[in-house]
Amino acid sequence: MEKKVIRIGSVGVGAIWTGVHEPGIRRSPDLELVAICDIDAEKLRAVGEKYGIDEAHRFTDYRDLIRCPDVDAVDICTSNDAHFEIAMAAVEAGKPYDVEKPVTMTAAEADILAKATAEKGLPNMVCFSYRFKAAARCARELIEQGKIGRVYHVDMQYFQAWGLPRCNTPRVWRFVKSRTGSGAMGDLGCHALDLVRFVVGGDYTRVVGHTGTYVTERKRLDGTGMGPVDVDDFCNYMADMEGGVSASFQITRFGYGRGNYQRMEIYGSEGAIVYTLDAEPGREDELEVCAGDVYADAHTFVKLPIPEHCRSDQMQSFADIINGSADGKAATIADGRSNQRVLDAILRSAQEGRWLAVPKGE
Incomplete structure (x- = not known):
C-alpha cells in the first residue's frame, strides 16, 4: 500500500485531545490535523485559533466534520456516551477511525460497531494508550520468550487521586x-x-467484582448546587484467564498521593516481572525482573534497561494501521469489544455479588 499523509478530523477537543491526541498527530510525519469539532463553540474557536484551523474546518456537529471531503480519518475524543454514534457515522461514511476507551457504553453497542467495521473492512484503532509504554511492551516480549516460564498470577493496581474530597x-x-x-x-x-x-x-x-462510591454528590458545573454521583469511585475485581492465569485488580480515583500510578506484578514458574508507571515529571515507566535460582534465592529484582525497539507512539500507530505498516500491537475494535464484555460482566457481578462467566463472541 502506498504511504500517504492522512488528513485527520478530531471530534472532541478537551483534555485527552490536547494532552495526548493533538501532540501525537503533530509528531507524526504521516498525519495532518485539518478539522476539529466540539459542542462548545467558544472552546472550538480558541482551539481553532491556537492550532491554525480555519473557520471552514471548525464544526459543532460531528456529522459535518465526517462529511467534509478534506477529512480522511476521524479521531474520536468525546465523552463515552458519544463514542458509538460518532464511530458508526464514520463507518457509514467509509472513513477509518480511532476512538477513546471504553469503546462504547455497552457490549451490545461494541458488537454492532465491530460488525459494521468488519463489513466495511475499515482500518481502526481503540486508544488503549498504555500498550505504547515501552516497559509494557518489553514485559510482553519477555513472557512471549518464556523468560518467566508459565504465568501463574497477575496483580494489577491503577490509582489516581483526583476524586478525593481535597481536590474539590x-x-x-x-x-x-x-x-x-x-x-x-x-x-x-x-x-x-x-x-x-x-x-x-x-x-x-x-x-x-466489588465497587463503591465514597462521595455521593458533587457541585454541579452550572452552579445550581449539588448533584448526585451515580458511578463507582473504586472497583476491586478478580479474574480467571485462559491458560490458568489468576488475576487481581485494584482500581481507584481516591489514591492519595497518586497522580497516574500503575503497578503490575506478574509471577511465573521460573521468574517474576514488575512493571511500574508513575506518570510524574522526569519519571518513566520501569521494569524489574527476578529470574533464575540465584536471584530467586536472594529475593532480588533487577531493573532492566528498556530496548529502543520497544518504544512506540499511539497516533503514529494509527497512521501505520491506515497505511498498512502497523506492528499489530495497537488495540482494534475487536479488542475494544472484548474489553467491553469483561467490563460489563464485572459491573454486573458487583451488583449480583457472585462470579460470572465472560460472554464469548465472534
Whole structure:
C-alpha cells in the first residue's frame, strides 16, 4: 500500500485531545490535523485559533466534520456516551477511525460497531494508550520468550487521586452514569484489563467484582448546587484467564498521593516481572525482573534497561494501521469489544455479588 499523509478530523477537543491526541498527530510525519469539532463553540474557536484551523474546518456537529471531503480519518475524543454514534457515522461514511476507551457504553453497542467495521473492512484503532509504554511492551516480549516460564498470577493496581474530597473536583461528566457508563471501572479499570491481557496474553473467562462510591454528590458545573454521583469511585475485581492465569485488580480515583500510578506484578514458574508507571515529571515507566535460582534465592529484582525497539507512539500507530505498516500491537475494535464484555460482566457481578462467566463472541 502506498504511504500517504492522512488528513485527520478530531471530534472532541478537551483534555485527552490536547494532552495526548493533538501532540501525537503533530509528531507524526504521516498525519495532518485539518478539522476539529466540539459542542462548545467558544472552546472550538480558541482551539481553532491556537492550532491554525480555519473557520471552514471548525464544526459543532460531528456529522459535518465526517462529511467534509478534506477529512480522511476521524479521531474520536468525546465523552463515552458519544463514542458509538460518532464511530458508526464514520463507518457509514467509509472513513477509518480511532476512538477513546471504553469503546462504547455497552457490549451490545461494541458488537454492532465491530460488525459494521468488519463489513466495511475499515482500518481502526481503540486508544488503549498504555500498550505504547515501552516497559509494557518489553514485559510482553519477555513472557512471549518464556523468560518467566508459565504465568501463574497477575496483580494489577491503577490509582489516581483526583476524586478525593481535597481536590474539590466538581460533577464533571465522568461522575454521571448516563454520560460515562461507569466510574473508575470504565475510566481506569478498562485500561488495566487491556494492559494485563496485552502483556500476559489470553482472554478473561470469568470475573467477580466489588465497587463503591465514597462521595455521593458533587457541585454541579452550572452552579445550581449539588448533584448526585451515580458511578463507582473504586472497583476491586478478580479474574480467571485462559491458560490458568489468576488475576487481581485494584482500581481507584481516591489514591492519595497518586497522580497516574500503575503497578503490575506478574509471577511465573521460573521468574517474576514488575512493571511500574508513575506518570510524574522526569519519571518513566520501569521494569524489574527476578529470574533464575540465584536471584530467586536472594529475593532480588533487577531493573532492566528498556530496548529502543520497544518504544512506540499511539497516533503514529494509527497512521501505520491506515497505511498498512502497523506492528499489530495497537488495540482494534475487536479488542475494544472484548474489553467491553469483561467490563460489563464485572459491573454486573458487583451488583449480583457472585462470579460470572465472560460472554464469548465472534
